[in-house]
Amino acid sequence: xxxxxxxxxxxxxxxxxxxxxxxxxxxxxxxxxxxxxxxxxxxxxxxxxxxxxxxxxxxxxxxxxxxxxxxxxxxxxxxxxxxxxxxxxxxxxxxxxxxxxxxxxxxxxxxxxxxxxxxxxxxxxxxxxxxxxxxxxxxxxxxxxxxxxxxxxxxxxxxxxxxxxxxxxxxxxxxxxxxxxxxxxxxxxxxxxxxxxxxxxxxxxxxxxxxxxxxxxxxxxxxxxxxxxxxxxxxxxxxxxxxxxxxxxxxxxxxxxxxxxxxxxxxxxxxxxxxxxxxxxxxxxxxxxxxxxxxxxxxxxxxxxxxxxxxxxxxxxxxxxxxxxxxxxxxxxxxxxxxxxxxxxxxxxxxxxxxxxxxxxxxxxxxxxxxxxxxxxxxxxxxxxxxxxxxxxxxxxxxxxxxxxxxxxxxxxxxx
Numbered sequence: 001x002x003x004x005x006x007x008x009x010x011x012x013x014x015x016x017x018x019x020x021x022x023x024x025x026x027x028x029x030x031x032x033x034x035x036x037x038x039x040x041x042x043x044x045x046x047x048x049x050x051x052x053x054x055x056x057x058x059x060x061x062x063x064x065x066x067x068x069x070x071x072x073x074x075x076x077x078x079x080x081x082x083x084x085x086x087x088x089x090x091x092x093x094x095x096x097x098x099x100x101x102x103x104x105x106x107x108x109x110x111x112x113x114x115x116x117x118x119x120x121x122x123x124x125x126x127x128x129x130x131x132x133x134x135x136x137x138x139x140x141x142x143x144x145x146x147x148x149x150x151x152x153x154x155x156x157x158x159x160x161x162x163x164x165x166x167x168x169x170x171x172x173x174x175x176x177x178x179x180x181x182x183x184x185x186x187x188x189x190x191x192x193x194x195x196x197x198x199x200x201x202x203x204x205x206x207x208x209x210x211x212x213x214x215x216x217x218x219x220x221x222x223x224x225x226x227x228x229x230x231x232x233x234x235x236x237x238x239x240x241x242x243x244x245x246x247x248x249x250x251x252x253x254x255x256x257x258x259x260x261x262x263x264x265x266x267x268x269x270x271x272x273x274x275x276x277x278x279x280x281x282x283x284x285x286x287x288x289x290x291x292x293x294x295x296x297x298x299x300x301x302x303x304x305x306x307x308x309x310x311x312x313x314x315x316x317x318x319x320x321x322x323x324x325x326x327x328x329x330x331x332x333x334x335x336x337x338x339x340x341x342x343x344x345x346x347x348x349x350x351x352x353x354x355x356x357x358x359x360x361x362x363x364x365x366x367x368x369x370x371x372x373x374x375x376x377x378x379x380x381x382x383x384x385x386x387x388x389x390x391x392x393x394x395x396x397x398x399x400x401x402x403x404x405x406x407x408x409x410x411x412x413x414x415x416x
Contacts, residue, residue, distance in 0.1 A: 027338050029061045030120070036064040037331045041320075042082060043093035044075035050351035057347075058338050067335070083110045083323060090332040094140040094321040096132040100385060111139035112324040112333075119333025121340050129377030130316055130357045140319035141340060142357035144349060146275035147313050147370065148197035150187070150303050155296035156269045167307040168234075175243040178269050186243045188262065189272025190255035191400070194244065195235050197272050198303040199395035201311035203231040204376050207383075217387040225409035228391060232398050232405045234305060239399060246400060260284045263298075264291035273300065276317060278366060279353045299366045302373045312373035317354055390415055 041051055048069050055067040070089070072078055079092060094111070098104040114123050115138040123131070123141060130142045157164050157174075160181055165171040178186045189197075207213045207227055216224040252258045255274070260281055263271040265288075278300045285291050302310025320339075326332050338344060342360040349356040350364055361371070383391070394412045397403035408415075 026343075027061065027341065030334060030337075031062075031331070033062055034064055035062075036066070037062075037328050038066045038068070039090045039328055039332050039335050040068045040070055040087075041091040042070045042072050042075075042079070042089040043318075044072065046071050050348040053351055054339060054344060054348060057344070058335055061338070062331075062334075065331070065335075080104070080107045083107065083325075088323055088325065090323055090326040090328055091320050091336070092323065094319045096140070096316050096319065096379060097385070099132060099134050099139070108134060108139055110321075110323050110325055111137075112322040112329075114138040114141055114322075118322070119330070119337050121333060121337045123340060125340060125342055125345070125359060126357050127314070127359050127361070127377075129380045130314060132316065132319065132379060140321045141336075142316045142319050143339075143345070144317040144352060145355040145357050146279075146315050146317040147300075147302070147355065147367075148193075148201060148274050148315075149272075149300045149310070149370075150197060151263055151271040151273045151278065151281075152299050152301050153263070153266065153269055153296055154298060156266075162269075164301070165304050166309055167304050169307055171304050172238070172241060174269075175241065179243065183267070183269065185245055185248055185268050187270040187272065188244070188249050188252070188259075188268050190252045190259050191246075191250055192255055192396075193272040193274070194246070194249060194396065195238065195272070195399035196392070196396065197274070198238065198305050199231050199235045199399065200392060201302070201313040201376065202234055202305040203228060203391060203395065204313060204378065204381055204383075205306075205311050205374060206230055208376055208381060211382075214382045217391070218382075218384045220387060220390065220413040222410070222413055225394075225412040228394055228412055229405070229409055232395065232408055235395060235399045236405050239401065256280055257284070261288055264288035266290055266294055266296055272303075275300065275354055275367070281366075282353055299369065301369045308374075310369075310373045312370045312375045314375060314377045314379075316357070316379065 051069050058067065059065055072082060075093065082089060083092070098107065112118055114121060115136065123138065126142060130145060131138055132140055152164055154164065160178065162174050162177045163170065165174045175186050213224065213227045217227060252262060256277055257280065259271060259273060259277055261284060262268070264284065302312055304310045322332055322336060342358045345356045345358045353364060355367060390412055393415045394408040397415065398405055398408050
């Protein structure tokens with residue numbers, strides 16, 4: 001029997017409830033501000049405080065508007081069905097990987113093409129490398145960006161008078177210093193993330209301008225394994241120092257709640273993580289008795305995988321698409337015009353604690369160090385899904401000691 005859909009609708013009715021004082025956003029309404037209309041956003045977040053805040057902000061311009069967010073249970077499987085229904089959403093969550101997944105081909109019959117500048121939505125505020133394209137069309141716009149790195153307990157570094165590393169040699173020396181001070185766990189992470197934040201950005205940096213390498217990797221040529229060599233050797237070298245206890249890492253049940261709560265115990269200098277993990281930290285500070293009793297300053301930093309520093313791998317976390325068959329298309333685009341703005345994107349990213357896709361990249365302090373890192377856009381790399389997965393698996397196998405560097409290079413294209 002199919003699991004019933006769960007619809008949780010949160011309506012923001014702001015007429016008479018909020019001040020009509022306009023914010024300094026540079027936004028000027030195009031239409032009659034007194035008209036009443038409805039716009040519904042649907043997605044897979046059970047709670048989406050950031051969009052609710054944007055509803056409040058938008059209602060200062062259009063006080064009679066009714067804006068709602070609806071959570072769809074089992075989102076990826078039912079979104080196309082929802083778009084075909086009588087109560088189809090006006091705006092819906094999308095992800096870049098959907099473009100190359102044939103099971104979502106029908107979904108793109110509903111997506112508005114933002115390259116055609118509908119409703120005067122200014123997509124030039126978004127970093128171009130984050131725009132996902134389907135042919136010549138831009139069917140979705142990024143709302144959040146994520147990356148990979150290590151959460152750093154800055155107070156532990158200060159306590160032990162150890163500098164937070166900015167180069168690979170400094171990373172090895174810092175880990176050795178903690179080891180000499182008898183720290184049981186110097187660097188941890190969920191098994192799925194063991195040195196992934198080091199290996200994959202480093203690998204992307206090595207091939208980003210090498211079209212021959214990318215073509216041969218995409219063709220899954222056996223000889224293309226040589227392009228993984230430097231990054232695999234980096235991982236192998238780091239693991240040889242015994243700074244990571246794989247048995248302890250295996251105890252972490254997931255890469256979100258379990259990782260955050262373990263990090264908040266305060267005895268781990270560095271925790272491998274993604275921006276998605278970091279997005280849940282602020283809410284869990286009060287949920288952690290250890291952190292509440294002994295709070296500490298922490299940040300997410302790129303792992304310094306070279307002696308020039310770390311690498312900022314830009315990866316889209318979430319996009320919005322507009323239903324071009326919307327009954328309220330004109331006003332839906334008006335809300336998107338309001339939203340695709342430096343200030344609003346920045347506001348949403350701060351509430352969700354993810355990164356903004358805007359060119360004017362104002363970063364939450366927790367991400368501040370990424371501003372100095374080499375930036376690479378995963379969408380511009382050109383690596384197809386099959387090659388991407390093989391490369392990631394090869395790096396994971398070497399990091400976990402399940403495969404030698406030589407075996408990974410020679411067999412990368414047949415790894416399952």
